[in-house]
Structure formats: structure tokens, C-alpha cells
């Protein structure tokens with residue numbers, strides 16, 4: 001007997017591969033819609049928001065590596081503490097959070 005509930009098993013994981021701004025934005029968009037979807041599973045998205053302190057700092061959780069990444073806002077300029085850069089995926093995620101939350 002074959003059961004065909006394949007749709008439920010298809011989660012394309014949203015993974016950071018190049019560590020660029022665009023990937024962070026994409027993670028944020030999916031994370032936000034999963035949040036708004038009342039408890040939809042969102043652990044297929046690599047990044048999720050853990051702590052949000054507007055204009056100050058943001059703590060992002062990496063679900064795939066099980067680490068927290070801090071992004072600080074220094075006079076409005078986001079800096080990723082992990083990557084020590086201004087244009088990684090975490091920055092993209094943090095900037096979207098600032099704009100949308």
C-alpha cells in the first residue's frame with residue numbers, strides 16, 4: 001500500500017552558503033512568515049531571531065550550527081560580531097529585522 005503524503009515531507013532547507021546580505025534577507029523573510037503563520041515549523045530556515053533590541057543589538061540563532069550570532073548597531077551601522085564585517089548574511093537578516101519589526 002502506497003501512501004502519498006509527500007508534500008508534508010518536502011521542506012527545502014534555507015541554508016547560508018555564500019554568507020551574503022541577500023541570503024540573510026531571504027532567511028528573515030521566511031522566518032517572519034513562519035512566525036506569522038502561527039507556529040509553522042521554521043527550523044528548516046538556518047537563521048532565526050532570538051533577541052531584538054531596536055537600534056542596539058540583535059541576537060540571531062543559527063539553527064544548523066546551534067550558535068548565536070550577535071549583530072551590534074554602532075550609530076546605526078550594523079556590525080556582525082562573528083564575521084567582523086558589514087555585509088554578511090547576518091547583517092542582511094539584522095537590517096531586515098530593524099526595518100520590519
Ligand SMILES: [Zn+2]
Nearest residue numbers: 080083088090
Ligand atoms: Zn555574520
